[in-house]
Amino acid sequence: MPLTIPREEYMQQGHTACAGCGATLSMRYVLKGMGPKSAVVVPASCWSVIPGELPYTSLKVPLLYTPFASAGAAISGLREGLDAQGKQDYNVIAFAGDGGTADIGLQGLSAAVERGHNVLYVMYDNEAYMNTGIQRSGSTPYGAWTTTTPVGSKRDYKRENKKFVADLMMAQNAPYVATAAIGFPEDLERKLSVAKSIKGPKFIQILSPCPPGWNYNSADTVRVSRLAVESRIFPLYEFRNGKLTLFKPSKTVPVSQYLYLQGRFSHLYDSEVKVIESAVEERWQSLLRKEQV
Amino acid sequence: MESVQSHRKIMTGNEAVAVGVKLAKVKVIAAYPITPQTTIVEELADMVANGELDSKFIEVESEHSAMSAVTASEASGVRSYTASSSHGILYMHEPLHWAAGMRLPLVMSVVNRAIGPPWNIWGEQTDTFNQKDTGWLQIYCESNQEAMDSILLGYKIAENKKILLPVMNMLDAFTLSHTSEPVDVRNQKKAAEYVGDLELDSKLDFKNPAGYGSLLGPDGPFMEMKKDMRDSMYNAIGTIKNEISNFNEQFSAELPGLTDNFMMEDADYALVTAGAISSTAKYTVRKLREKGQKVGLIRLYFYRPFPGEDVLKAVKGLKGLGVVERNLSFGQRGPTYEDVATSLYGRVDIPIRNYVVGLGGRDIRVKDFERMFEDLVEGDNEIEWVNVGVK
DSSP states (O other): OOOOOOOOOOOOOOOOOOOOHHHHHHHHHHHHHHOOEEEEOOOOOOOTTTTTTTTTTTTOOOOOOOOOHHHHHHHHHHHHHHHHTOOTSSSSEEEEIIIIIIIITTHHHHHHHHOOOOOEEEEOOOBBBTTTTTTTOTTOTTEEEEEEOOOTTBBBOOOOOOOOOHHHHHHHTSEEEEEEEEOHHHHHHHHHHHHHOOSEEEEEEEOOOOOOHHOOOOGGGGHHHHHOOOOOOOOHHHHHETTTEEOOOSSSOHHHHHHHHHHGGGTHHHHHHHHHHOOOOOOOOHHHHHHHO | OOOEEEEEEEEEEHHHHHHHHHHHSSSSEEOOOOOTTTHHHHEEEEEEESSSSSOEEEEEHHHHHHHHHOOOOOHTOEEEEEEEEEHHHHHHHHHHHHHHHHHHHOOOEEEEEOOSSSSOOOOOOOHHHHHSSSSSSEEEEEOOOHHHHHHHHHHHHOOOTOOOEHHHHHHTTTTTTEEEEEEEEHHHHHHHHHHOOOOOOSSSSSSOOOSSSOOOOOOTTTTHHHHHOOOOOHHHHOOOOOOOOEEEEEEOOOOOEEEEEEOOOOOOOEEEEEETTHHHHHHHHHHHHHHHOOOEEHHHHHHHHOOOOOOOHTTTOOSSSEESSSSOSSSSHHHHHHHHHHTTTTTTOOOOOEEEEOOOGOOOHHHHHHHHHHHHHOOOEEEEEOOOOOO
16 A cells, blocks of 8 residues: 655654654644645644744744634634735644634634635544643543543543534534544545645544543553544544545454553443443444435 | 825714725724624625725624634734624633734724623723723724724834734724714825835744744743833834824824823813713813813823823823723722823822713713812812712
8 A cells, every 4th residue: 555644744853742642643644734835723722832932833834823712713814814915825724622622612613614714623632621631621522530520439420422523513514524533644644635625614623642631551642543443432434515424444343442541431330331332332323324314 | 186085974983993994905804793883894894895995804703703813814914903892892802912912913993882781882981991901002082083093093003013012992882983973084095005015024924934922931031022012012102103293294184192182281170081071071171261260181092002191291280180980990999090190190299089980871961071170179089970879
C-alpha cells in the first residue's frame, strides 16, 4: 500500500505537550493534510498552551488564539476577512477541544455551520477538560472517572452518555462531517483531502487519547486509539451530501479490552461494563440503520 | 472645487452611524440585533444588499460572537465594525478585552440603554460605563452629526500606530438613535482619503507565522504589554486633539475637544455631563445666564482616555462643581465623579457633588438641571437622585 501521509511537517519539536499526547498527533496530521496555506484558530484548551510561550510557536502556520467560546465566530470572521482580501485559497481551521466544542463553544460552532462559511472545524476530542485538570465535559463517555465525577464511595462516575458532536453536525446537514482517530492516520488524511475539496463548513471530530486524563501508559496512545475504533465505542464515519458511510473495522474487539487499558474506567464492575457494551452495540446498530437510509 | 460635504440630510442617529460606517469603507461587519441598536445593522445590511457598501456582513448568533468575529477579521488585516447595546455589550465583555489586548483598531457603536432587571429598553449609560476598563477608547456623542463624524474620527485614532486600541462610540437610546436631526454627510471620496486603507503591521502573516494572543507567564512580558496598552491610551490625548483639529479642518466640522466647555469662561458653578442630556443642560445654562447666574457646563466627549487635565483647566475658579451620572455604580459614588475627583485631587479645592439622573429612560428636564445648579450653591457631599420619588 502506498504511503498516503504527506511527509511535510508543519508542527515542530519544542512544544510543551505531555508525552504520548493524542492532541499533538491530531494537530500534526491535520496540518499535514491541510498544508502551509492555513491559519489555525485555537480557543482556550490544551492547544492554547502546547505551542509555547510568546513569541515562540511550534507551528509553521499562523495561530490565532481566542476566548473559550469564540472558535466558531472567529473562524467565521477570519474567513470573511481573508476573502475580502482575495485570499480565498487559504484554509481557515478551528482546532478546539471537546469542552470548547461540545459545551461552551457549541452555539458558535452551530451558527458558523449554519451560515455556511468555507471553514474546517476540528474537534480534538480527549473527552474531558484536560488543560484545567480532567473535569467532565459533555463529551466525556458514560462510566468515566474525572475530577468532577470522582466515583467516591457513592460510585459517582459519569452517569450520562457522551454527546456526539459529529452526530449533531449531521443533524444540521453540514456539507461534510467525519469522525477520525489518530490510530488510523491514512483514514484521517483521506478525510482531510475530501474536506479540502468541499467549499463550505466541514467538521471533523478526532478522538485524541490523553495519557494523564485517561490514566494509561503514554506509550499506548496509538493502541488505545485503535482499540476505540475496533471496539466500536468510537465509530469512524463520514457524512457527505446527506449520506452516511460507516467504517467497518476488519478486526473487532470487545469493549472491555478498550476499557481495561484505562485507569479512568478501572472502578467499573462487570455489570457496569455490560451496560456500556450494550450501549455501544445499540449505537452501532443505529448508525448501520442510518447508513441504509 | 469639490465640496467636503456631499449633502445635508435629516436622519436618525442610527442612520447617521450607518452612513459613517459606509464612509469609512468598512470591509467586514458582524452584528446581532438588539433594541435600540437594530436599525444601524438593518441600514448597513441594506447598503450591502444594494451594493452601496462593499463589505462582508456576518449575521452572527450572539454579541459574544459578533465581537469574536470582528476581532478575527480585523486580525486578518481588514477594517471591521460592529454595533450593540445594553445586555448585548455586557455579553461582549470578554471579547472586548480580547480585541483591545490584541491591539486591534476596531470601531464599534453602542446605543446606550438600561440594564435589567427589570427589563427596560430606554436610555441610560450603565452598559458602557461597565466597559470603561476594557482597553477601549470611549466617545459619548451629543448629536447625530457627532455620531457620524465620530466613526471616521474613531478609525483614524484607533489605527494611529501610537495608539492601536479600539474605539467605542456611544449614542443615547432614542434621544439620538431614533430622533431625526439635520446631518452634513461627508463626501465619500474625501472620507475615504481621510481614513485611508488599513495598514496593520501586526496582521496575520502567512510568510512569518506567529501566535497571536499566545500564552505568557509571570516572567514573560505580560505586565510590560499591559503597561504599553495603558500608556498608549493615557498618552493618546495629544494625538486625539491633533486628530480632532485635523478632522474639523478637513471637513469644516465642529467636533469639540476631548471636553466641550460651554460658557465656562467666568462661571462660578458648573456641571459635568456626557451624551445627549448635555443639550438640555446647555439650554438650562443659557436660560440661567439670561437671569444673570454665572453657570457653565463641561461635556465629556471622550471618557476614555479621561481628559483630567482639560477638566482641571476648565474648573479653575469655580465655587462648586456637580458631576451628573446617567449610570449607576453600587457601593461607591459614580465612576465619573471618581474620575473628576481624582483629576482635581490636591490641585484645586472645589466642592464636588454627584447626581444620578435618567436611569431607565427617566426624563431629565430643564427644571431638574435648574435644581442641580441651585443645589450646587449650598449642597452637601452626598449623592443626589434627581427626579426620583415614589411612583
